[in-house]
Amino acid sequence: xxxxxxxxxxxxxxxxxxxxxxxxxxxxxxxxxxxxxxxxxxxxxxxxxxxxxxxxxxxxxxxxxxxxxxxxxxxxxxxxxxxxxxxxxxxxxxxxxxxxxxxxxxxxxxxxxxxxxxxxxxxxxxxxxxxxxxxxxxxxxxxxxxxxxxxxxxxxxxxxxxxxxxxxxxxxxxxxxxxxxxxxxxxxxxxxxxxxxxxxxxxxxxxxxxxxxxxxxxxxxxxxxxxxxxxxxxxxxxxxxxxxxxxxxxxxxxxxxxxxxxxxxxxxxxxxxxxxxxxxxxxxxxxxxxxxxxxxxxxxxxxxxxxxxxxxxxx
Amino acid sequence: xxxxxxxxxxxxxxxxxxxxxxxxxxxxxxxxxxxxxxxxxxxxxxxxxxxxxxxxxxxxxxxxxxxxxxxxxxxxxxxxxxxxxxxxxxxxxxxxxxxxxxxxxxxxxxxxxxxxxxxxxxxxxxxxxxxxxxxxxxxxxxxxxxxxxxxxxxxxxxxxxxxxxxxxxxxxxxxxxxxxxxxxxxxxxxxxxxxxxxxxxxxxxxxxxxxxxxxxxxxxxxxxxxxxxxxxxxxxxxxxxxxxxxxxxxxxxxxxxxxxxxxxxxxxxxxxxxxxxxxxxxxxxxxxxxxxxxxxxxxxxxxxxxxxxxxxxxxxxxxxxxxxxxxxxxxxxxxxxxxxxxxxxxxxxxxxxxxxxxxxxxxxxxxxxxxxxxxxxxxxxxxxxxxx
Numbered sequence: 001x002x003x004x005x006x007x008x009x010x011x012x013x014x015x016x017x018x019x020x021x022x023x024x025x026x027x028x029x030x031x032x033x034x035x036x037x038x039x040x041x042x043x044x045x046x047x048x049x050x051x052x053x054x055x056x057x058x059x060x061x062x063x064x065x066x067x068x069x070x071x072x073x074x075x076x077x078x079x080x081x082x083x084x085x086x087x088x089x090x091x092x093x094x095x096x097x098x099x100x101x102x103x104x105x106x107x108x109x110x111x112x113x114x115x116x117x118x119x120x121x122x123x124x125x126x127x128x129x130x131x132x133x134x135x136x137x138x139x140x141x142x143x144x145x146x147x148x149x150x151x152x153x154x155x156x157x158x159x160x161x162x163x164x165x166x167x168x169x170x171x172x173x174x175x176x177x178x179x180x181x182x183x184x185x186x187x188x189x190x191x192x193x194x195x196x197x198x199x200x201x202x203x204x205x206x207x208x209x210x211x212x213x214x215x216x217x218x219x220x221x222x223x224x225x226x227x228x229x230x231x232x233x234x235x236x237x238x239x240x241x242x243x244x245x246x247x248x249x250x251x252x253x254x255x256x257x258x259x260x261x262x263x264x265x266x267x268x269x270x271x272x273x274x275x276x277x278x279x280x281x282x283x284x285x286x287x288x289x290x291x292x293x294x295x296x297x298x299x300x301x302x303x304x305x306x307x308x309x310x311x312x313x314x315x
Numbered sequence: 316x317x318x319x320x321x322x323x324x325x326x327x328x329x330x331x332x333x334x335x336x337x338x339x340x341x342x343x344x345x346x347x348x349x350x351x352x353x354x355x356x357x358x359x360x361x362x363x364x365x366x367x368x369x370x371x372x373x374x375x376x377x378x379x380x381x382x383x384x385x386x387x388x389x390x391x392x393x394x395x396x397x398x399x400x401x402x403x404x405x406x407x408x409x410x411x412x413x414x415x416x417x418x419x420x421x422x423x424x425x426x427x428x429x430x431x432x433x434x435x436x437x438x439x440x441x442x443x444x445x446x447x448x449x450x451x452x453x454x455x456x457x458x459x460x461x462x463x464x465x466x467x468x469x470x471x472x473x474x475x476x477x478x479x480x481x482x483x484x485x486x487x488x489x490x491x492x493x494x495x496x497x498x499x500x501x502x503x504x505x506x507x508x509x510x511x512x513x514x515x516x517x518x519x520x521x522x523x524x525x526x527x528x529x530x531x532x533x534x535x536x537x538x539x540x541x542x543x544x545x546x547x548x549x550x551x552x553x554x555x556x557x558x559x560x561x562x563x564x565x566x567x568x569x570x571x572x573x574x575x576x577x578x579x580x581x582x583x584x585x586x587x588x589x590x591x592x593x594x595x596x597x598x599x600x601x602x603x604x605x606x607x608x609x610x611x612x613x614x615x616x617x618x619x620x621x622x623x624x625x626x627x628x629x630x631x632x633x634x635x636x637x638x639x640x641x642x643x644x645x646x647x648x649x650x651x652x653x654x655x656x657x658x659x660x661x662x663x664x665x666x667x668x669x670x671x672x673x674x675x676x677x678x679x680x681x682x683x684x685x686x687x688x689x690x691x692x693x694x695x696x697x698x699x700x701x702x703x
Contacts, residue, residue: 216377217410219397221424221469231423235414 061288071284079289087273087290091297094270097184097259098252101191105199105248106241108192113203113240114233118212131200139194143261146190150180150262182264190258195251199244206240207233242309250298270294326354326509327388327401327476329374334383336369343369345533346382351477351511351526353388356503358512358524362556362695366533367513368407371479374511375404388476398427403470404479408486409462411454417441417465418450424473440472443502460491467499471506480512484519496522517557521545529553531695545606549592551686554604556695561610561655563603564688567595574680577603580650584626584683591685600688607656609682612644614665615673625677630655632672637661644668646676 061079065071084091116127134142149156160166161178169175175183210233218228256271263269270290277287329351336344344366351357359367372378374385376397384393392400403424411420421440422433430436441447444464454462463483470478483499484492500523503510514520520527521541528538529552537549548554551562565584569576575595577584584603593601605626612632613621621627630648642664644657657676659668668674 211408211410213406213408213410214412216397217404217406217412218423220375220377220402220404221473222398222427223423224396224398227427231427232412232414236412238414 057288057291060284061292063285067282076285079285080293083286083289084293087270090268090270090273091293093267094253094294095297095301097188097191097267097269098249098255100188101195101252102199102245102249104188104192105196106245109196109199109203109244110241113200113207116200116204117207117210128204131197134197140257143190143194143257146186146193147181147261150186150189152179152181156180181262182267184263184267186262187259187267187269190262191252191255194255194258195248198247198251202243202247203237203240206237206243210236238309242306245305246302250302253298254294326507328353328509329477329511330386330389331370331374332384332386334370334373334380334385336366336373336378337381342533344373344380347535349528349535349538351509353509354507356500356510356512356523356525358514358520358527359530360514360517360520360527360557361530362515365530367530368481370530371404371481371511371513374477375402375479376400377404401476402479403473403475404481405463405466405470405483407482409454409466409483411462411465411469413454416451416453417446417457420454420465421469421472423469428473436472440468443471443505444468459487460495463487463495464498467502471502471508474506475508477509477511480510482514483512484514484516492516492519499523521557529556531556547590547592547684548604548686550694551602551690551692552695554684554686554695555693559607559656560604561607562686562692563605563651563653563655564692565601565603567597567599567601570595570597575601575685577601579603579628580648582626582628582650584628585624585680586683586685587681590681590683593685593687595685602686602688602690602692604684604686605678605682607643608641608658608660610655610657610676610678612646612657612659612665612668613675613677614667615675616667618675621675621677622679624680626680626683628655628676630674630676632668632670632674635668635670642668646674648676 059073060071062073062075062077063071064074064076064079112127112131116124116131120127148154151157157166157178157180160180166175166178166180169185170177174185174188180186180189214232214236215228218232219225223231253269254271256269256275259267259269259272260275274287274290274294277283277290281287329349331347331349333346333348334344335342335346347370349370359370361367369378373380376385376392376395376399380393384391386392387401412423415423418437418441422437425433425436437450438447441450444467446461446464446468449457449461454465457465463486466483480499484495487495496519499510499512503523512520512524521544524541526538527541527544529536529544531552537544537553539547544553545557548557548560551560554560554562563579563584565577565579567575568578568583570588573588575586575588575591577586586601586603588595591601593599595601615629618627618629628648628651630646632644633647633654634645636643639661641658641660644659646655646657648655655676
């Protein structure tokens with residue numbers, strides 16, 4: 001596919017002819033096709049790596065059969081109901097964990113993004129690099145590192161225990177006994193940590209775009225700093241808030257690494273179920289159906305969220 | 316300052332005492348004393364970087380002065396944050412809140428002060444700036460001129476003691492700018508609030524303001540009514556920045572009387588002693604100035620008909636450009652080393668006045684002003700072009 005593009009992409013700018021006749025003239029066909037040629041690589045990519053697998057997955061989800069006899073499309077939609085009936089707790093848990101992690105990311109990320117955008121001055125780039133630095137190591141290794149950090153005999157658990165923090169969290173039901181690992185708290189913390197940069201970066205971008213003179217104008221119009229934040233800064237950063245929460249919530253809801261490494265069987269998320277159905281149980285139709293249900297659920301929630309936050313008004 | 320219990324009409328006066336601002340080793344504003352009388356339209360005029368905006372921001376509280384105090388209507392507000400000052404600003408690029416519609420932009424200040432029923436006031440204010448039907452639009456749906464009027468309305472609705480305008484017309488095209496100048500002047504007369512207007516456009520300052528302070532390099536060069544500044548510039552910067560001036564290096568030949576006698580090249584010039592801001596004793600150098608529109612041209616052959624007693628300089632036309640209401644000549648005067656500008660109204664055009672023609676420049680001595688020759692003769696000359 002690439003050779004076809006490279007030969008025709010640098011469209012001859014037929015300059016001399018155009019320059020000599022400055023009269024209105026129809027754009028040559030080849031020139032009008034340039035945008036489509038430029039779109040082509042992206043479209044091909046989407047077709048091969050997004051549309052095709054999606055169709056394949058959809059067909060898998062309505063197949064029946066076994067690994068030995070092979071799977072056949074039998075339009076067996078009941079797989080969806082069965083999958084939902086059996087795994088709804090994991091669905092609910094995924095949404096809850098992802099939701100809490102997203103809120104935590106926003107609470108932690110907003111002040112950080114605000115600091116970088118308005119207060120960091122010449123340290124701005126340094127702080128930015130600190131935010132992005134975790135990306136230099138793999139997601140998996142970072143999560144494994146958390147396993148060590150939160151280990152039962154580790155210093156973190158020790159400090160939390162001596163401060164009786166774990167008593168409180170256990171009473172709240174997010175930890176169990178005197179440990180952090182293999183509890184909802186560990187999984188949510190892992191998710192929050194791993195997805196924080198996805199919250200901070202869009203927030204920073206939208207905060208940085210705000211004209212500082214708007215802050216001055218608000219101050220000039222009798223708004224104290226807290227009011228300026230509530231009435232001007234925060235509303236103007238809404239596009240970043242929406243983008244950040246989506247970028248955090250969507251992958252977090254489908255994540256299985258954190259639950260796998262930091263949780264126990266009681267913290268399994270829907271991602272873990274899909275992964276084990278595909279790779280261990282080898283029940284492809286159920287796995288495919290679960291993926292579709294997850295996709296539909298996220299899509300519905302995102303649509304609702306965007307409607308609610310009214311971002312169309314802001315962008 | 317007289318302390319009275321009765322509040323001022325609607326405007327307040329601004330008093331700056333020894334106010335200055337330094338950034339590191341750079342001094343943006345040198346210690347400055349300035350009084351803006353209540354209800355006046357005051358302009359701070361200067362090229363970019365002269366400290367005029369910094370001065371304005373210190374009045375608004377957006378910048379902390381390094382030294383000195385700011386007084387509003389007799390109250391020292393130096394330590395008060397902007398949101399506690401009875402001052403509002405029209406920002407250079409308006410700084411309208413993009414997420415709020417026009418109505419809410421205008422109501423912003425009232426709401427922040429806890430006023431519940433804003434409807435009547437907002438509608439009245441929008442009518443004043445003729446934007447009533449636009450109330451529910453967003454700022455970016457408005458033209459530059461309309462946005463500018465919203466910015467004025469948003470500030471004025473709070474009835475500040477002083478309204479600060481930071482290059483409010485800078486982003487508008489020429490025609491709209493002229494229109495808004497008159498509009499702002501009308502509003503100021505109507506509401507009676509003290510206006511402090513920062514601009515680099517000398518025409519704008521002269522059209523609108525009662526008093527103009529010309530700033531240069533963080534200092535006020537001269538302060539006065541527009542006509543006074545124009546007719547009697549005290550420094551070469553003011554002479555060149557405010558319009559155009561012909562400055563001629565001359566030596567005092569005779570002093571003591573009502574008129575000074577000067578020698579410039581081979582020519583003798585006369586200058587009223589009262590219009591010379593420099594000390595002028597016999598033998599000292601001064602700069603004799605005259606505005607281009609005050610100078611008349613006569614063809615060399617008609618030199619005899621020039622009014623007796625006028626200052627005369629023989630020269631040669633180097634360039635002539637016709638610009639409609641007038642013709643602008645560049646004239647070379649041998650012995651002076653420089654070129655003089657002459658603006659001649661197009662009433663009776665003499666066909667012989669073309670480049671190359673030998674002519675005599677003449678003007679009434681009363682139109683001559685004298686400046687200290689120790690200054691840079693070019694000061695402020697290029698700035699104006701750059702700024703405009």
